[in-house]
Amino acid sequence: MKSLIFDSSSIITLTLNGLIDVLGPLQKYFKGRFFITPSVKHEAVDTPLRIRRFELEALKVSNLIKKGILEMVQTPELENETRKVMSLANNLFEAEGSKITLLHEGESSCLALSKILKNDTLMVIDERTTRMLCENPKNLQKLMERKLHLKIDRDNNMLKELEIYTSTPIIRSSELILVAYKKGLISLPADAQTAVEALMYATKFKGNSISYGEIEEAKRMKI
Amino acid sequence: MEKGANKQNKQNQLVEKDNLLYILNSAIKAIDEMDIFTLKELSNKTVHSASIFQDTDSISVAVIVYSLAKIYERSKYATYKDWKVFDKIVDLNLKNAIANLKQNNTEAFTKNLADIINSINGLSGHLRSYIEEVFRKARINKASRLYEHGLSFEQTAKLLGISIFELAEYAGKTGIGDVDLGVTVPIKERIKIAMDFFK
Numbered sequence: 001m002k003s004l005i006f007d008s009s010s011i012i013t014l015t016l017n018g019l020i021d022v023l024g025p026l027q028k029y030f031k032g033r034f035f036i037t038p039s040v041k042h043e044a045v046d047t048p049l050r051i052r053r054f055e056l057e058a059l060k061v062s063n064l065i066k067k068g069i070l071e072m073v074q075t076p077e078l079e080n081e082t083r084k085v086m087s088l089a090n091n092l093f094e095a096e097g098s099k100i101t102l103l104h105e106g107e108s109s110c111l112a113l114s115k116i117l118k119n120d121t122l123m124v125i126d127e128r129t130t131r132m133l134c135e136n137p138k139n140l141q142k143l144m145e146r147k148l149h150l151k152i153d154r155d156n157n158m159l160k161e162l163e164i165y166t167s168t169p170i171i172r173s174s175e176l177i178l179v180a181y182k183k184g185l186i187s188l189p190a191d192a193q194t195a196v197e198a199l200m201y202a203t204k205f206k207g208n209s210i211s212y213g214e215i216e217e218a219k220r221m222k223i
Numbered sequence: 224m225e226k227g228a229n230k231q232n233k234q235n236q237l238v239e240k241d242n243l244l245y246i247l248n249s250a251i252k253a254i255d256e257m258d259i260f261t262l263k264e265l266s267n268k269t270v271h272s273a274s275i276f277q278d279t280d281s282i283s284v285a286v287i288v289y290s291l292a293k294i295y296e297r298s299k300y301a302t303y304k305d306w307k308v309f310d311k312i313v314d315l316n317l318k319n320a321i322a323n324l325k326q327n328n329t330e331a332f333t334k335n336l337a338d339i340i341n342s343i344n345g346l347s348g349h350l351r352s353y354i355e356e357v358f359r360k361a362r363i364n365k366a367s368r369l370y371e372h373g374l375s376f377e378q379t380a381k382l383l384g385i386s387i388f389e390l391a392e393y394a395g396k397t398g399i400g401d402v403d404l405g406v407t408v409p410i411k412e413r414i415k416i417a418m419d420f421f422k
Contacts, residue, residue, distance in 0.1 A: 016391065106377045
């Protein structure tokens with residue numbers, strides 16, 4: 001069975017845009033399973049429940065969990081694997097004699113879960129660091145060197161060990177919402193190009209790390 | 224190996240101490256001269272070490288100096304009745320923080336920084352809510368800078384004590400998503416992955 005793993009950043013983008021409810025119809029269409037981890041629930045539900053401004057968003061996500069649309073995985077194996085990911089990712093880069101702590105538990109748990117679920121799995125990640133770590137860690141190293149104006153050392157043994165956790169393909173909320181639109185699950189009073197533009201920019205402005213260039217390119221595609 | 228790492232650590236601490244002393248001394252001078260531009264610039268000088276060492280003191284200094292720039296640029300705040308109290312607390316704790324850091328009294332130094340942030344509790348009315356909001360926004364701003372430097376959403380949110388919702392809203396309005404190195408897979412390919420998966 002196919003699986004989709006959501007990190008907190010993608011859930012937050014969808015929620016802040018009022019698009020989270022599309023996950024229900026999308027899951028029915030998809031006939032697969034949507035997973036989150038306890039740390040993701042903590043960030044997307046438990047923490048915002050204590051902040052008035054985000055309380056409604058938290059309740060909406062909580063509702064999806066209650067309905068079983070988002071399934072929470074909680075196993076000792078996941079905890080072990082999460083610890084391994086954190087240890088590898090947070091010892092991968094070094095600057096001025098200090099290891100740089102890149103990831104926290106939520107992001108690490110998604111990578112850990114992708115290793116456990118293995119085949120027929122995609123991750124939905126909007127934040128840039130985890131995506132870059134998975135898809136092009138050398139670019140992440142270059143970006144940090146550029147921003148910090150110093151040399152960053154990379155431990156290639158750590159990188160090699162990390163590969164089993166970072167090989168699952170990644171999409172973002174922007175691509176997911178495009179699928180939902182294409183399948184007729186989102187209805188907007190506009191032509192396809194305008195709708196694609198509106199949906200993708202909406203995700204960008206709520207934290208999805210997608211560039212203007214990428215959105216313009218997507219608009220030119222025949223969706 | 225361990226000896227080398229310890230030596231490097233001590234060196235880093237010394238460099239960081241000098242950097243913090245420079246920032247705090249310059250902040251006092253900038254406040255005296257109402258040089259808001261310099262105050263804002265100073266707040267960015269701790270992001271570097273905050274990204275690497277992720278020490279709470281560097282992060283606190285970044286948040287405090289940025290907040291002070293925002294607070295002192297609003298001349299309206301000086302008309303509120305508690306303003307003098309706030310101004311005095313800031314001045315006293317900045318000076319004490321410098322003295323304590325020079326003497327390597329890190330516990331007292333950390334407390335001085337906390338006292339500046341907690342000074343909000345002694346204020347009342349509009350000034351309290353304004354300054355509270357400035358400190359909150361400063362934490363989000365600095366979190367966004369750490370994210371920009373390569374730390375993950377959650378890691379930065381944890382370091383600054385904010386929610387990812389707040390960080391996502393703020394980061395979405397910056398150019399972080401437009402950095403060329405961040406485009407790691409062509410969008411056509413990513414859309415194809417998504418479409419094929421849902422076929």
